[in-house]
Amino acid sequence: MLEIIEPSETPAGPVGPTEWMDVAACVGHSDLFFAPFAERPEARVRREAAARMICSNCVGLSSCQEYARSNRELGFWGGESESERAEAGFPPTTPIIGRKRVAEQRARDAMANAS
Numbered sequence: 001m002l003e004i005i006e007p008s009e010t011p012a013g014p015v016g017p018t019e020w021m022d023v024a025a026c027v028g029h030s031d032l033f034f035a036p037f038a039e040r041p042e043a044r045v046r047r048e049a050a051a052r053m054i055c056s057n058c059v060g061l062s063s064c065q066e067y068a069r070s071n072r073e074l075g076f077w078g079g080e081s082e083s084e085r086a087e088a089g090f091p092p093t094t095p096i097i098g099r100k101r102v103a104e105q106r107a108r109d110a111m112a113n114a115s
């Protein structure tokens with residue numbers, strides 16, 4: 001049975017350390033980590049496979065995965081897709097409409113806060 005871990009509260013900003021963003025292997029590849037509008041399933045599989053390859057060589061993988069789970073991020077983080085994070089009990093809390101824009105803004109905010 002799928003267990004959903006409820007957020008304890010709605011945070012005002014990102015939760016958890018962000019130092020790992022300084023060594024992120026995905027910098028410059030955001031097109032692989034966030035779905036374009038109306039992405040077809042086959043394209044998603046190819047895009048996420050490419051993202052997974054980048055994550056597999058990233059020294060920040062475990063911290064990134066924990067961060068994405070804690071913050072209910074959208075997109076591909078820490079070697080996990082949104083659906084894989086949801087299956088692990090950490091579904092995104094953002095409505096489907098506008099998710100790409102929200103995901104991109106969250107990623108920009110997180111990277112800006114890390115620098």
Ligand code: SF4
Nearest residue numbers: 024026055058064078
């Ligand atoms: S684990 Fe993946 S998503 Fe996270 S910082 Fe590294 S390359 Fe980027």
